[in-house]
Amino acid sequence: MTPGSVYKLLASLVVPRPIAWVVSQSTTGHLNAAPFSFFNMLASDPPVVGLGFGMHSTGADKDTYTNIIETEEFTVHIVTEETAEAMNITAVEAPHHVNEIELAGLTLAGGVAVKTPRILESPAALECRLLQTIQPGRTSKIILGEVVYAHVLTSAFSDLEKLNMDVHAIHQIGRMQGGLGGGYTRTRDTFDIPRPVWKERS
Structure with missing residues (x-):
């Protein structure tokens, strides 16, 4: 199978995928925003998130990847039904000098633990510092x-007080396919299955 075929298959099987709306900045202060659905929480102690990157159509690294390598920090935002259109605007493969945040009409606030700002329109933002990079293949980076x-x-x-979240309150969306523009899902339709408790047979 070609890399493109593998991408199409896995991007439609490994679903639903949360979307990381990532803000990063270069060492000169140029800001970038872009969504990534190759994303997940990987550990809680310490709290770790992972981002998967492909390459630009030109063969160059994505601006987000380059910025994170340079500054060793970034901010991840949760994407909701209300911010989906703005997120999609920032997905454009624009020239390096274009500020996708301004393009989407988004509002920024300063970070607390990192210099990278956050998007106020998002209900949740995670300030992150670079922990590790992995290159599993020629065109893939993590x-x-x-x-x-x-x-x-x-x-x-x-x-x-207990940090119990109402998962329906912020209308998160996810990705159900790869490709351009299609395959988003809402997360309001959930159900519970009580987890069984193991009992030794007498």
Whole structure:
């Protein structure tokens, strides 16, 4: 199978995938925003998230990857139904000098533990520092980032003291396919299955 065929197959099988809306900046302060659905939480102690990168159509590294390598930090945002259109605008493969954040009309606020700003329109943002890079193949790269600070709307919690979240409160979306523009899913239709407890036979 060709790499393109493998991508199409896996991107339609490994679903639903959360979307990381990543803000990064270069050493000269140029800001970049882009969505990535090759993304997940990988550890909690320390808290670690992973991002998977392909290459630009030109064969060059993605601006987000280059910026993270240069500054060793980035901010991940949760994408919702309300921010989906703005997220899609930032997915454009624009020239390096284009500020996708301005293009999408987004509002920024300063970071607490990192210099990279965050998008105020997102209900949750994770400030991250570069932990490790992995290159499993010629055109694929993986970044692991340690979450050093989290911003979450208080309205997203059913019990703030216990940090219990109402997963339906912020209308997160995910990805069900790869490719351009298609295959998003809502996350409101959930169900519970009680987990069994093992009992030794007498």
